[in-house]
Amino acid sequence: MQFGIFTVGDVTADPVTGRTPTEAERIKAMVAIGEKAEEVGLDVFATGEHHNPPFVPSSPTTMLGYLAARTERLVLSTATTLITTNDPVKIAEDFAMLQHLSDGRTDLMLGRGNTGPVYPWFGKDIRDGLALAIENYHLLRRLWRERRVDWQGEFRTPLQGFTSTPAPLDATPPFVWHGSIRSPEIAEQAAYYGDGFFHNNIFWNKEHTEQMVRLYRQRYEHYGHGGADQAIVGLGGQVFMAETEAAAKKFFRPYFDNAPVYGHGPSLEEFSDLTPLTVGTPEQVIERTLGFADYAGDYQRQLFLMDHAGLPLNVVLEQIEILGHEVIPILRTEFENRRPAHVPSDPPTHPSLVAAGPDAPHHLVDPARDRLAAETDGARA
Template sequence: MEIGIFSVGDIKPDPHTGISPTEYQRIHAITRIGKHAEEAGFDVVATGEHHCPPFVPSSPVALLAYLAASTERVILSTATTLITTNDPVRLAEDYATIQHLAHGRHDVMLGRGKDERVYSWFGKNNADGMELAAENYALLRRLWREDTVDWVGEFRAPLRDFTSVPRPLDGVPPFVWHGAERSVGTAELAARYGDGLFVNNLFRRVADFRPLVDRYRERSAHHGHRPVVGVGGQAFVCARSQDAVDEFRPYFNATPSAANGSLEDLVAGTALTVGSPQQVIDKTLSFREHFGDYQRQLFLIDHAGLPLKTVLGQLDLLGAEVLPALRKEPSAV
């Protein structure tokens, strides 16, 4: 199993000081976290794409290109790239370039996003969301797999005798994940093409996400593909469980999740783990009861105003105590 971290890149005040990092500080914190994750032994670093406050990663391409030059081993990914509002030609060129810069250790997670306002900002209609995703992805696949493309669709200008450059490294396009919370259409898209499905697994009961993964596995078999499943999660860890709860509670109370119940309620019912390394191990291994064996686990690591120093300490503790235990479980592979 690949085990990694992802950032949504939110800017929030530290509840202890009331001070928020600047955009400059937050962007550099994300890159520092990515480099430190490699040092701590993680396999994957991923960043989201957002186009409004309080988030800063409007350009995951730039962040990943920086990390490609700053790391040596870790797989670089997105979490997610908006397939609906980005031009497929731009995506094909940008992510093939990162693939070359990263010597092939790069993949892409595609999704529709949660903020419907983005559609109008990029000249699209949110009512066309699933159709945009399907058409744009079909074109993206062709641009990566065919040297010359002639194409006519509904949502962008036609292409004639077009070659996307650079070509994918060694002729092999980046592996594609499709990120989803509940979209059956996204699961079908992933299954049809033999791509991976990454299930969000955040903020709601873990069992709520199982039908989507079951549907994806069923449709993958129908299309003759082996399913590749990724699962999200969130952890805050200290050597002593109560220390983790006491330290994380002020940050949790400042998040929208607090409106859905107490910290204890969400730890009991969702993928959020706040506790000792063994509790993180046990909770993460329990995900297999819902999703079966899966191939990638990503932890949300740095949201809600957590200071950079705290996040780096989290990476060290997870890397030293949690990763080895997860990797030695034969049924987790």
């Protein structure tokens, strides 16, 4: 099972000291967090994509390319690449380039994003969000799998004999996750292609998470990719740890109370009861995280949010030390002890995808009009 860190890259004032980091400081802090993740034995570092304050990661592949040169083992990913407002041609080029620079240590998570104004900023209409996600991904798949692409769609200019460069490393596209917290259509899309489904459940109760993951698993099996329990699932989480629960809550409470997303709302205790947020001891984090599989099934990737809400960098790095040395080794053992032999322990990686060969489902694409896109267009008509 893969464990890692994801960051949303918010620039938030420290509610204790009142100091706000500069954008340069925040960007360099994200790099330091990625380096620390590798140092303590984590598997994945993922960055979000945002184009509005108070967030800074507007160019994820730039940051991940820099991290590729400073790490050796870490899988470099995103914790959302905006498939709706980015041009699929540019996504194809950027991530193929990152594949080459990282020697294949690259995958990505596609999503619609959660900032409505981003659509008109990039010339799109939010009412087309789902249709954009479906059409743009179909084109992206073809760009990574065909040397010459002829394309006619609804949302971009046509392509005639277009070749995306560079081609994917070893003629093998990066593995794709589809991230969604509320859209069954995205779970359906992930299942249709046999891709991964990531439910970033940090804001949701377990009943909602269970429902979304179950839908994806059922449809994954329906499309013939394997059993429902073999579908590739990732989950989010958020933790803060100390030697005692009381100490953890005392330190973290002002950061929670003033967080840019959920601050000034439910109390820390109410939010912890409702969502996977765990503020307590490493043992409590282990117990809570192991419980995710009770309602989501055996899954392949667990990412934690550690640097949100103005937490100082030195504190975040200490938290990652605790996570890597005291929490993850036990989680690895316990999750694998409960996993049936026929269920994948890890998501696909570049070496495993290359080994599967060019006839594997991951490589194949239907050059005719995509059935899922056709069904969706019909429903919109």
